[in-house]
Amino acid sequence: MAKSDELVKYITQRVVHYIDTPKDERKERRAQSRRKEPWSMKWFGMIPFAVSLWVDKKKKRSEKS
Numbered sequence: 001m002a003k004s005d006e007l008v009k010y011i012t013q014r015v016v017h018y019i020d021t022p023k024d025e026r027k028e029r030r031a032q033s034r035r036k037e038p039w040s041m042k043w044f045g046m047i048p049f050a051v052s053l054w055v056d057k058k059k060k061r062s063e064k065s
Helices: 002-019 023-034 039-044 046-065
Strands: none
Touching: 039 046
16 A cells, blocks of 8 residues: 555656646756767767767868878
């Protein structure tokens, strides 16, 4: 019986918190959660980003020469 009481309390707290937050803030939070990281970053971490920085740096150096 205690678990169901805790569940009801938790759900009530979440609903009250949701109702208390302004609509603009909820929309902004939802938009932030929808932003996805690129698949290369998700699968391989920072390695593709580091490689792309390295390649860009090499291209800039070759253009200056």
